Amino acid sequence: MNRILTTIRKSKEMNILLVLIVISIIISIFNGSFLTMGNLLDVVKSNIVLAIMSMGMLLVLLTGGIDVSIASVISAVTVVVGQFMVHVSSNIVLVFIVGVLAGSLMGLINGLLIAKLKIPPIVATLGTMSIIFGVVLYLTNGTWITGIPQNFIDFGRVTIGKFNVAGSDQPTGIPIQFLFLVLAAALTWFILKYTVIGRGIYAIGGNKESAERIGINSDNLTLFVYVYEGFLIGLAGVVHTSIMRQVDPNAFIGFELQVIAAVVLGGASVLGGYGSVFGTLVGVSLFCVINNGLILMHIPVYWQKIVVGVVLITSISVDVIQKRMQEKKNVRVDIDENIQRFARTSVSKEVKTQA
Amino acid sequence: MAQNMLLEMHHVSKTFPGVKALQDIQLEIQHGEIHALIGENGAGKSTLIKILSGVYQPDEGAEIFIDGELQKDITPLGSLKHGIAVIYQDFSLFPNLTVAENIAMVSRIGRKTKIINWKETHNIAKNALAKLELELPLGTTLSELSVAKQQLVAIARAFVNDVKLIVMDEPTSALSRGEVESLFSIIRNLKERGISILFISHKLDELFAISDRFTILRDGKYIGTFGEEELDDDRLISLMVGRRIEYKIFDKRTLNDPLFEVHNLNKAGNFKDISFTLNRGEILGITGLVGAGRSELAQAIFGLSPSDTGEILLDGEPLHIESPEQSVAHGISYIPENRLTEGLVLKKSMTDNICLTVLNKISNNRGLIGKEAQHELVDTWIHDLNIKPNLPNMIASKLSGGNQQRIVLSKWLATEPKILIVDEPTNGIDIGAKADIHQLLRDLSEQGMSIIVISSELPEILAIADRVLVMRRGRIAATLDGKNLTQEEIMKEAL
Structure with a gap:
């Protein structure tokens, strides 16, 4: 049984890829416009922010933690970035620096609460979520920030390559924002696969006590994870603003569940230790394709919420049940099966000297 | 003899809040010796191991020598660097990582370069296994291996560094007899090569089969160190037991x-x-x-x-x-560990505490608690268990320890x-x-x-x-x- 489970676990990412392909085929049978370049580019563009944030969430889940404050953090980042551009400077580099600094700072607060004060991640991030959303609403009164400088809007419209798309007169290309997703995914992949920090994150997710016993500093790694996540959210916030060209402080309410669902769908375990960048990207794609399919098939939007909930509960149930089965299998008492006893050292010594 | 000692621990004490876990313990391990550490539950074996591995710091006054050199502030990493490897009962491995990475993980800690070289990881693991003359599938995820093989991974991990002493905490508890025998042949092989083993087990036949010397602890105190030939089951047991509490x-x-x-x-x-x-x-x-x-x-x-x-x-x-x-x-009633001592709601009255388990018995058909039934029940228990003083409204925290336990007990006895x-x-x-x-x-x-x-x-x-x-x-x-x-x-x- 365990063997089957581990095989499934091992090829979980491949299975999800298979599901992605099957669902894509089904949707395109129902609606011919799904598999057009125009639609796919739209899907990509509208989910870049989700995908970037999912990289950060992957690290958090790997440590066995969770972060429900991410929607409030990205809201705050977009407000900070929007105000900065309107009132201070719209220098693209500066805007990015301000965005990632704001995100990292909020990640640092979460990290300190979780790693140093040892507050359970769900509680700490629920608290910061409420505080950050509150501050954002206090500062903005919930009103949109408009009047984003033209140079930033132009930057957001840059595309790579030019090709014709069916149903549109204008040639289009891959949006510049996609580059930031590639960057975030590549960086996360490199950290997880090729750095001591990344392997340490897997180690503390697999067995925190073992990790500490061999001298891995789990507090510092946890702190790193939340700061890095904040950094990516900062990046995502700027990217989001460049796509939307205005700031809506309420745009992200409920977004944390979508990110968590997409990452979990990609094979990451909420219990920590399992998950990969590749799997997460496939999970995010699957999640987006399902959402897009629902829209194309004219299924009411509230079904999206139901899908998110079902995805979350199903994936987490599988993890929990697997873990429980493994624990059940563990022998609690070493039962004495053989009465035969071992011969004494001195006896074997005597035998040796006689020989 | 003295220069032949790999490890000498003298005057090791450890105090936890309210408890003296270890008092003036000594432990001496020679090069190439298999040394058994034995004692009853709570004798202090685990605490001593944790001091040796740097997880706990001993109290002031402890002297720990490794190869004749006085050690100060042993840290988990420092302990590894000195060639001391502890194999915990739970192996302390990572189920989600490969065999190779489990073995090589220790080599990455505290190194300057922070980038992983996967080829090197495999080589480190391969070399460690080669020193043990073992072969294991390097690329396999650990959780897919049997318990015995996982243990071999844990042992192999000790060989990444230049190991001198391997501490094995209950290493045979999850192994079959055949697996224990192959573990013993590995241990004897290590001994031949001058590596010392500190072996902790409760299985006397296994201890006598493998150990050269025994150090016995009792109630956190050092009882003595004996050669294998000086002891038999009876002598060993009489040294282990004998708490003086009357x-x-x-x-x-x-x-x-x-x-x-x-x-x-x-x-x-x-x-x-x-x-x-x-x-x-x-x-x-x-x-x-x-x-x-x-x-x-x-x-x-x-x-x-x-x-x-x-x-x-x-x-x-x-x-x-x-x-x-x-x-x-x-x-049939079952009172789990610590419930008699921790099962009291200190800020509530005697009455409230006693009635906690039988609320359905004393409540009326509308689900509300009946005052009379409550008084009757409490009076019965105060009388039957002789709880003093006879004041049902007294706050539980103000009662003496013995009476507090009577209240907790009566709570469970109320189910008759x-x-x-x-x-x-x-x-x-x-x-x-x-x-x-x-x-x-x-x-x-x-x-x-x-x-x-x-x-x-x-x-x-x-x-x-x-x-x-x-x-x-x-x-x-x-x-x-x-x-x-x-x-x-x-x-x-x-x-």
Whole structure:
């Protein structure tokens, strides 16, 4: 049984890829416009922010933690970035620096609460979520920030390559924002696969006590994870603003569940230790394709919420049940099966000297 | 001799808040020696290992020499660097990582370069396994390996650094006999190459089969170090046991009025072939080492995790218990470890505490609590258990320790059990309060209640149990008469 489970676990990412392909085929049978370049580019563009944030969430889940404050953090980042551009400077580099600094700072607060004060991640991030959303609403009164400088809007419209798309007169290309997703995914992949920090994150997710016993500093790694996540959210916030060209402080309410669902769908375990960048990207794609399919098939939007909930509960149930089965299998008492006893050292010594 | 010592620990003490876990311990290990560390539950073995591995810092005044060099502030990493590798009972590995990475992980800690070279990782793992003349699938995820192979991974990990001493905590507890034999041949091989082993186990035959010398601890104190040829089972046991705590020894009764019978109870991975009888008004002690299956047995009888096969008779009638509710309905009550001492709501009154378990009994048909029923119940228990002072509204925290325990006990007794199972009833409380609980249990048994007392503390078992079941590794090793029983007789069966 365990063997089957581990095989499934091992090829979980491949299975999800298979599901992605099957669902894509089904949707395109129902609606011919799904598999057009125009639609796919739209899907990509509208989910870049989700995908970037999912990289950060992957690290958090790997440590066995969770972060429900991410929607409030990205809201705050977009407000900070929007105000900065309107009132201070719209220098693209500066805007990015301000965005990632704001995100990292909020990640640092979460990290300190979780790693140093040892507050359970769900509680700490629920608290910061409420505080950050509150501050954002206090500062903005919930009103949109408009009047984003033209140079930033132009930057957001840059595309790579030019090709014709069916149903549109204008040639289009891959949006510049996609580059930031590639960057975030590549960086996360490199950290997880090729750095001591990344392997340490897997180690503390697999067995925190073992990790500490061999001298891995789990507090510092946890702190790193939340700061890095904040950094990516900062990046995502700027990217989001460049796509939307205005700031809506309420745009992200409920977004944390979508990110968590997409990452979990990609094979990451909420219990920590399992998950990969590749799997997460496939999970995010699957999640987006399902959402897009629902829209194309004219299924009411509230079904999206139901899908998110079902995805979350199903994936987490599988993890929990697997873990429980493994624990059940563990022998609690070493039962004495053989009465035969071992011969004494001195006896074997005597035998040796006689020989 | 002195220059041949790999490790010397002198005057090692460790105080935790309220407890002296270790007092002036010494331990000397020679090069190429297999050294056994032995002691009862709670003798201080784990604490000593944790000091050696740098997890705990000893109290002021400890001297630890490695290769004759005085060590200060041993850290987990420093301990590894000095060639001391601890293989914990749970192996301390990472189930989600590959064999190669599990082995090589220690080599990455504290290094300058922070980038992983996967080729090097594989080579480190390969070399470590080669030193042990072992082969394991390097790319396989650890959780797919058998327990015995996982242990080999844990041993191989010690060989990434230049290891001089391998500490093995209960290394054979999850292995089959064949696997133990191959582990022993590996250990002997290491010894030939001058590597020392500190071996911790409760299995005397295994200890005598592999060890050159023994260091014995008892109650956090150093008893002595002996050569293998100086000891036999009896001598070793008498050195291990012998706590001086004296309790009032109650007269032991011989009863023959079976109330509760257990026949051939089995539960895979928990216990095997368990049969015993509990008489009316008897106190039956169940003892054994931690991990012998005592609590698992109690939980099975109570229905918390029912047994696989076997028969239970109550008053001669077959009993099928699958949940705690059923056993409570049949008059069986189970008080888990620490409940007698921690089960009190300190800021509530005596009345509130006593009524907690029987709210449905004292509430009326609208689900509200009936004041009269409540008073009646509380008065009964204050009278029956002789709780003083007779003030039902007194806040529980203001009562003396003994009376507090009476209140907790009455809470459980309010369900009117015929059979009471108590697991470690006096763990962590002072001697006076312990004696109070012993008296209370004895009084209840004299009123006709049958009681099963599970305890690791041999003097406690000797004080109150009319008969004693000794469990060893999931089986009943012996049923002993409580009259004139000694700690040595029990320990001999428990090991």
